[in-house]
Amino acid sequence: MPAARRAVLRLTHGLVWVLAIAIVLFAVSPLRAADDRLPDAALVRLLQEGRVAAPGACAQSGIDRLIRILCAGRIRIGVRDRYPLFGTRKGEIRQGYEVDVARAIAQKFGVDVEFVTVNAASRIPMVTDDRVDLVIATMGHNAQRDGAVLFIRPHYYQSETTLVAPRGLAVADWPDIAGQTVCVTVGNGSNAEIVSRGARLMLFDEAVLLPDRLRDQTCTLAAQDDSFFASYFTEPRFADRFTQKFGFAQVPWGMAVARDGSERLARALDLLGQIFHRDGVFLDFARANRISTGFLERQTAIWQRPECNTDAGSTNPACILPALSARLQPTSFAEHIAAFESRFAAWTGIDLALPMLKTTSAWSLFQNGVVNSLVLIAGALAATLVVGLAFGVALGSRFRLVRWPVRGLTIALQSSPIVLTLVIAAAVIRPMFAYSSAVALIAAIAALGLSNGSNAGQAISEAIVTLRAERSTSPMPGMELFSRALGRSATQIVAFLINAAKGTPIASFIGAPELLSALTDIASFSSGRVTIYSLLLIFYTAVVMVVVWICGRFRAFLERSHPPI
Amino acid sequence: MNPLFDRLSSDFLPRFLGGVVVNFEIAGIAIALGLACGLLLAVARLYGGVVGAGAAGVIALMRAAPTFVVMFFLLNAIPRDASLFGVPLALSGIMAVALSLLPYAAAYIADAGVDALEQLRRGSPLGSLLFLPNVTRAFFVLVMSSSAGAAIGVPEGIAIILRQAEQLPSLGDKLLLFAVGIVFFGIPLQAGFAIMTLFQRRLSRAVMRDRAAPRQSA
Numbered sequence: 001m002p003a004a005r006r007a008v009l010r011l012t013h014g015l016v017w018v019l020a021i022a023i024v025l026f027a028v029s030p031l032r033a034a035d036d037r038l039p040d041a042a043l044v045r046l047l048q049e050g051r052v053a054a055p056g057a058c059a060q061s062g063i064d065r066l067i068r069i070l071c072a073g074r075i076r077i078g079v080r081d082r083y084p085l086f087g088t089r090k091g092e093i094r095q096g097y098e099v100d101v102a103r104a105i106a107q108k109f110g111v112d113v114e115f116v117t118v119n120a121a122s123r124i125p126m127v128t129d130d131r132v133d134l135v136i137a138t139m140g141h142n143a144q145r146d147g148a149v150l151f152i153r154p155h156y157y158q159s160e161t162t163l164v165a166p167r168g169l170a171v172a173d174w175p176d177i178a179g180q181t182v183c184v185t186v187g188n189g190s191n192a193e194i195v196s197r198g199a200r201l202m203l204f205d206e207a208v209l210l211p212d213r214l215r216d217q218t219c220t221l222a223a224q225d226d227s228f229f230a231s232y233f234t235e236p237r238f239a240d241r242f243t244q245k246f247g248f249a250q251v252p253w254g255m256a257v258a259r260d261g262s263e264r265l266a267r268a269l270d271l272l273g274q275i276f277h278r279d280g281v282f283l284d285f286a287r288a289n290r291i292s293t294g295f296l297e298r299q300t301a302i303w304q305r306p307e308c309n310t311d312a313g314s315t316n317p318a319c320i321l322p323a324l325s326a327r328l329q330p331t332s333f334a335e336h337i338a339a340f341e342s343r344f345a346a347w348t349g350i351d352l353a354l355p356m357l358k359t360t361s362a363w364s365l366f367q368n369g370v371v372n373s374l375v376l377i378a379g380a381l382a383a384t385l386v387v388g389l390a391f392g393v394a395l396g397s398r399f400r401l402v403r404w405p406v407r408g409l410t411i412a413l414q415s416s417p418i419v420l421t422l423v424i425a426a427a428v429i430r431p432m433f434a435y436s437s438a439v440a441l442i443a444a445i446a447a448l449g450l451s452n453g454s455n456a457g458q459a460i461s462e463a464i465v466t467l468r469a470e471r472s473t474s475p476m477p478g479m480e481l482f483s484r485a486l487g488r489s490a491t492q493i494v495a496f497l498i499n500a501a502k503g504t505p506i507a508s509f510i511g512a513p514e515l516l517s518a519l520t521d522i523a524s525f526s527s528g529r530v531t532i533y534s535l536l537l538i539f540y541t542a543v544v545m546v547v548v549w550i551c552g553r554f555r556a557f558l559e560r561s562h563p564p565i
Numbered sequence: 566m567n568p569l570f571d572r573l574s575s576d577f578l579p580r581f582l583g584g585v586v587v588n589f590e591i592a593g594i595a596i597a598l599g600l601a602c603g604l605l606l607a608v609a610r611l612y613g614g615v616v617g618a619g620a621a622g623v624i625a626l627m628r629a630a631p632t633f634v635v636m637f638f639l640l641n642a643i644p645r646d647a648s649l650f651g652v653p654l655a656l657s658g659i660m661a662v663a664l665s666l667l668p669y670a671a672a673y674i675a676d677a678g679v680d681a682l683e684q685l686r687r688g689s690p691l692g693s694l695l696f697l698p699n700v701t702r703a704f705f706v707l708v709m710s711s712s713a714g715a716a717i718g719v720p721e722g723i724a725i726i727l728r729q730a731e732q733l734p735s736l737g738d739k740l741l742l743f744a745v746g747i748v749f750f751g752i753p754l755q756a757g758f759a760i761m762t763l764f765q766r767r768l769s770r771a772v773m774r775d776r777a778a779p780r781q782s783a
Binding site: 166168169183202203213216217218219220411412414415416417418419420423424427428431502503504505506508509516520523529530532533534536537540541544545548 | 628629632635641642710713716717718723726727730731736739740743746747750751754
């Protein structure tokens with residue numbers, strides 16, 4: 001082969017190789033660009049920059065916490081130590097979902113982890129006072145907390161308030177709990193929602209009491225964070241008896257760092273959170289610790305989507321969840337009330353709290369409670385009087401067919417504790433009408449009227465019998481006999497009218513939205529229980545004293561109009 | 566056998582009877598405390614003057630205080646960790662119900678006590694003995710009123726019935742169970758009232774004879 005031809009062939013081969021390499025490079029370059037935009041690459045860059053800066057910057061003041069952590073070779077993480085399945089401690093051994101997450105973060109940063117125990121009250125101060133670098137401590141992310149600490153996005157878990165009840169209880173959704181008693185803890189943010197659905201609340205100070213009260217049947221329904229009940233549902237005996245009926249009020253949980261000096265640390269944790277969701281790391285930890293995985297499964301799918309799986313994913317509103325807005329709407333005069341509370345405390349040294357006047361939802365409950373209480377008292381008085389007169393006529397009748405059934409009913413009503421009479425009235429009236437506040441009020445008025453009216457009626461009938469006996473030689477006409485019997489039994493009638501008025505607060509037991517019920521609801525989501533119940537006692541005692549005064553005038557009228565013989 | 570009894574849990578009866586015992590326990594505490602407070606108030610009221618007026622005011626307030634509200638006040642106004650000279654003040658459910666019945670019991674016993682003391686002053690010891698059936702009557706009213714404890718989770722008789730009723734599917738079964746509860750509460754109550762009425766009548770006759778005897782002898 002001539003030398004010139006060989007040279008042409010070599011040149012051709014060379015050009016082919018160059019062309020092939022160029023084609024390959026051209027084909028691969030978009031992938032490299034895409035890889036550069038993945039959270040993984042951004043995290044590697046961030047950590048590399050930190051490690052490069054670390055030796056020189058370690059002694060400087062005001063450095064970002066990420067650099068400080070890399071300098072120290074350890075990260076201080078605040079975790080719970082008595083929150084089953086999420087953060088527990090036996091001796092030096094810590095376990096739980098959040099503990100696993102903390103260890104994984106430290107491993108990714110290439111540093112040691114130093115656990116610091118925090119609780120619900122101390123977790124935010126520990127971060128803001130720089131006693132921990134990061135908290136992973138069952139903390140719900142709400143708008144109010146955004147002002148105190150910097151929350152990491154995406155959220156690493158989500159809890160919800162769950163309604164737990166015996167398996168056999170027919171409760172599937174909100175309509176089924178109207179009128180039922182739900183056991184809750186004071187101050188739980190979701191209590192307001194339960195109240196708005198027509199349930200009545202039984203308040204407890206601590207969540208740990210709820211499972212026991214379910215077991216001993218004090219509570220039929222209990223509402224609490226599902227993360228709290230998670231450990232109980234790992235107990236076969238508890239899980240066999242109870243089940244989660246439905247959940248509501250979802251709250252995303254966030255890791256948090258200090259707002260100042262944590263920009264790079266927060267960025268690194270944002271990226272790490274994305275990676276952990278995308279790769280199912282959070283999910284694996286959740287399964288290992290036997291906690292609910294529904295939220296994490298959905299998050300894994302979200303963070304695998306191309307538009308979320310980027311270094312900007314943690315700021316993409318389509319990928320992240322908003323903070324919960326738990327702030328209650330203040331009333332127009334809330335500031336004046338707060339100022340009055342402060343002045344009162346300064347004058348007297350007594351902490352007066354008037355939460356019923358400070359938020360619109362509490363103010364509305366309070367107003368309705370006062371009006372409903374007055375309606376209930378008026379209704380109970382009227383019902384007692386009507387039932388008393390009717391029973392009096394029937395029991396005083398000469399006809400056995402009229403007298404005996406009413407006597408039987410009177411004995412039954414006298415033998416039934418008022419709580420039971422109320423429940424029976426509510427049980428009978430509910431199948432006829434859909435539950436509403438008005439239905440509960442009507443049932444309560446009927447029960448109080450029957451219970452007290454039957455006694456008043458018996459007093460009237462006894463007066464009729466004695467009058468008949470005294471006037472056996474010259475019988476009186478029916479109306480005259482009845483009116484004189486009223487005069488003779490006036491004291492008893494008035495006593496049972498007062499009793500009916502005093503008994504009205506018990507209507508809250510069947511969900512009647514009177515003042516006791518309203519203030520219990522307000523106390524469940526606000527502070528100031530002492531003031532609330534003191535005011536309640538003053539209100540009802542004052543109202544009953546007014547009723548006593550009115551009834552005294554009524555008795556005087558009866559005795560004047562129908563003087564006893 | 567009635568289908569209702571098949572649907573009731575096997576331990577219902579012992580738990581219900583245990584609950585009724587709690588009702589009597591609450592009433593017993595309330596009447597004991599009511600006797601102490603009520604008799605003091607009765608003596609103070611008969612003392613007259615400012616003391617008597619003050620006692621009358623306290624009795625009027627106690628008479629007007631609704632039991633149910635007092636119960637919630639006691640439960641919520643006293644902090645769980647409150648103590649006095651190292652003695653914990655937090656109330657159990659049973660004590661909260663018993664103390665909520667105290668205003669009624671004390672006011673009732675104060676009124677009955679005033680009557681009894683006046684009878685004694687008039688020289689009628691038998692008349693003053695009418696105080697006893699009145700106190701017994703108040704005790705039975707307290708037994709019935711103690712069912713308010715169901716609202717705060719006290720395991721008294723009505724609470725046990727209501728819990729059982731929530732497990733029953735039909736309204737008919739529930740009403741039947743409620744009727745059983747009324748019978749169980751009604752029998753001791755009606756029997757107690759009947760015995761007290763009988764006792765009171767005999768005592769009244771004895772009082773009348775007692776009053777008539779001096780006149781005859783005079």
